[in-house]
Amino acid sequence: DAGVIQSPRHEVTEMGQEVTLRCKPISGHDYLFWYRQTMMRGLELLIYFNNNVPIDDSGMPEDRFSAKMPNASFSTLKIQPSEPRDSAVYFCASSFFEPTMVVQYFGPGTRLLVL
Amino acid sequence: DAKTTQPNSMESNEEEPVHLPCNHSTISGTDYIHWYRQLPSQGPEYVIHGLTSNVNNRMASLAIAEDRKSSTLILHRATLRDAAVYYCILRVKGNTNAGKSTFGDGTTLTVKP
Numbered sequence: 001d002a003g004v005i006q007s008p009r010h011e012v013t014e015m016g017q018e019v020t021l022r023c024k025p026i027s028g029h030d031y032l033f034w035y036r037q038t039m040m041r042g043l044e045l046l047i048y049f050n051n052n053v054p055i056d057d058s059g060m061p062e063d064r065f066s067a068k069m070p071n072a073s074f075s076t077l078k079i080q081p082s083e084p085r086d087s088a089v090y091f092c093a094s095s096f097f098e099p100t101m102v103v104q105y106f107g108p109g110t111r112l113l114v115l
Numbered sequence: 116d117a118k119t120t121q122p123n124s125m126e127s128n129e130e131e132p133v134h135l136p137c138n139h140s141t142i143s144g145t146d147y148i149h150w151y152r153q154l155p156s157q158g159p160e161y162v163i164h165g166l167t168s169n170v171n172n173r174m175a176s177l178a179i180a181e182d183r184k185s186s187t188l189i190l191h192r193a194t195l196r197d198a199a200v201y202y203c204i205l206r207v208k209g210n211t212n213a214g215k216s217t218f219g220d221g222t223t224l225t226v227k228p
Contacts, residue, residue: 042220091158105160
């Protein structure tokens, strides 16, 4: 398996622009997670899905952030409008629910810089 | 959620064993202890997990205290490639929200040649 795939790997944009980050989870996994990592706040969970349904979005910072999972093999995280404080590395992870443990497989991340 | 406490940083010499501690004094009976690591410029990767007994895999060993209030990740022979941030996380057995556990700040391991 190719692992979790994220695109783009790097994104530079200007304040006010819309940013769309993409994720393809590992085939067969029914959980998908979006994280954000910064030096100040570490690794934060933004939202996660189970069987394409958002389960918990309490980590989404504000209404400018939205996430969708239209099917089992694709998810997007959108920021509109973007702000410089959104600059971070965004990770997508997937897992399958197994009663005795939950192992997450992370993608390589998207490094976002908002100027 | 039960919390974990780890040292901010540790140093090791190459080819020597490394013991990374984690305290989790409020752990409950259904909490699994997971370790992940994050290499520079990469996403976190799973290392090992356990419940009560010590565990071994190809990457590392996990030693769990008898009272389960602490655990130690053991890298038997550190290499330069093991330099990373190591996260100790608690996850509840059979809980669909288990993947929501926070990662904390972790321990930054430096390996000296």
